[in-house]
Amino acid sequence: MTDDLREQVHAAARRARVAADELVLATRERKDAALHEMAAGLRARVREVLDANAKDLEAGRAAGLSQGLLDRLALDEKRVDGVAKGLETVAGLADPVGEVLRGSILPNGLELRQVRVPMGVVGMVYEARPNVTVDAAGLALKSGNAVLLRGSSSAEHSNAALVAILRDALEAAGLPADGVQLLPCHDRASVRHLITARGLVDLVIPRGGAGLINAVVEQATVPTIETGVGNCHVYVDAAADLDVAERIVLNSKTRRTSVCNAAESLLVHAAVADEFVPRITAALQAHRVTIHGDDVFARQDGVERATEEDWGTEYLSSDIAARVVDSLDEAVRHIAAHGSGHTEAIVTGDVNAARRFTARVDAAAVMVNASTAFTDGAEFGMGAEIGISTQKLHARGPMGLSELTSSKWIAWGEGHVRPSS
Template identity: 75%
Template structure:
């Protein structure tokens, strides 16, 4: 048996165990699932120290290997971050159970009663980079929606993910649920990703989370159904009627609050009518916040010291303290720029003109469109979902932050009284 064949069998065996666990989870009542989620949250807080020790080893290795600052930030756990991750599980426990929800129903003229109800997907695979929070979020959301989770994290977070999954599995067995509801797949060889995303019939859905290369690789190579999650080339457009003090606060928050996440703004566009007044103060505020500006000629003329923008700057997801900046002559030009360069994740308009806001929200084709609000709000927890398993930028099945309903599918239940269909 070759090493690749052996790895394939490991992944497929895990998927078969996950199916057994998923069949058990699908029968659980909400109270059982919520009890397990709360036990998982308590266990994470109680075992924070070994998790942090494991994470420290991963962070040290990442720093030594020259990992980008954005990824290093996503990889790093603190006691506060662990508490926040555990809190996400508690929030998920407090959310309604989507399984069994009636989506629609009717009684036909012939007396047949039709009901479409939500049911679990089954076995859900996650492929993600140095984001240990995804390990817990995915496990919790999968459990609440009645699914088993197969987690394939990156080797850069191997120690952290192993420690987290050990805690979660112990918590599950402690409340009488199958530990195989949460499994961590081998991460040393990229072939494990290939074996997961081509395990059609064993895995029901795969969700990739990470950079553009990871997402496109999974989407293009998978034979298992996938959800394309978001590369976040997010834009903030400052309209001619904008409250400029508000605009400055929102641009800074959208960019500098946490630049390593996908809802961070990567481009700011300023209407020409307010550029002369706004650009100098915005450039100063960005500089003081530690942000490097890559500007077009019109923006740069009003903000000496910024870097010239290249063609690539308009399309890049920096995930760092960098932002592209430009001046546009109209709302229409801003919308066209976003259509040409955006990734379909989140765009924001700062305006006091209702007509401009309506035009922007109608014409911009992205998963989330903000009016006078930071792009940072595109987040499952902020949307009241407890946590998210990803932000979908596709248009089928799910779009935007995905949480419990998006991890279900539906079935039709038809009740008759001896009905037969005429020839």
């Protein structure tokens, strides 16, 4: 049974490779035509999608899924139109494939270029939201990759309906349907088979909670990119404008609490603690945020005392850990010890403090006098994103089209041979 599943995943990967060999040669015109076909197909066949989604929602309610999960799973005509619009946006973006990254004529006359090429076969492992199915397929196609989608079993019918439409659109545009394939989702083992299919799969991107990411990283032999775990800090410096600080803390924490770029920890310089601690406590509490504070914060009404565990927790809820630090260096050390390398922000009017913080903090994104919420592919002008990488290899921060590519060196000579050294 498990061997069958392994063979199923490997067979899908082999079909993906055949498709990838065609997609690598596809022109931008053809890829964009397929993206527009996909968008049109989603709109024309929205009933199919919503009927399938209704089945998933029914099964989800029967299985006792939380209201939050059901909300993330639910599609309606407007949401389907939104993902179709997303595909049209991707069609409007430049083709990353073929971009010349570096190039020169070498001293011996060899003409050398480094060009962007697709990764080849990319696997995505993700959780409930069916819109990720379409977003990932669109970005993979535009960057010339074949994609293997391993979604959540709770979205099984929705994903199947969406992928059927996407595959039809590929064929209508003269591209191989196997450029987009859905993997079996009922058995955890299909994830394992995907991430150990070395040689068959070029890259796997897990998108989900820390548990999924860790499992993938532990077991994978295929290269992977860790995404989306964020214990983001806002540090309010001695030289902060406290109005700005309040605004940035509130926006970072409360704009959306369930996303990876939300702030989970607040660090306040001792020099402004007397004024800022009561003020931000009241402001956060007015937004129904529970504060898990150190001794100083715990003196305020309604603040819970933080445990050691709080400093490393990604709450993804209306909670924040908060403490006072004696210096910028102590803030940097706290972040190094507890941060997840996602996004860290400083609020300060002191340019030297800002320079030191941005140079020393080791994270995908560092904000000066700006909310952590800005770490996002669309905000950064990438047009779309497939996830936010928190690792240092290959891609760091929001991943757009170019992060789904590799490169190739091409040299043209006229009979060049290398002398013995």
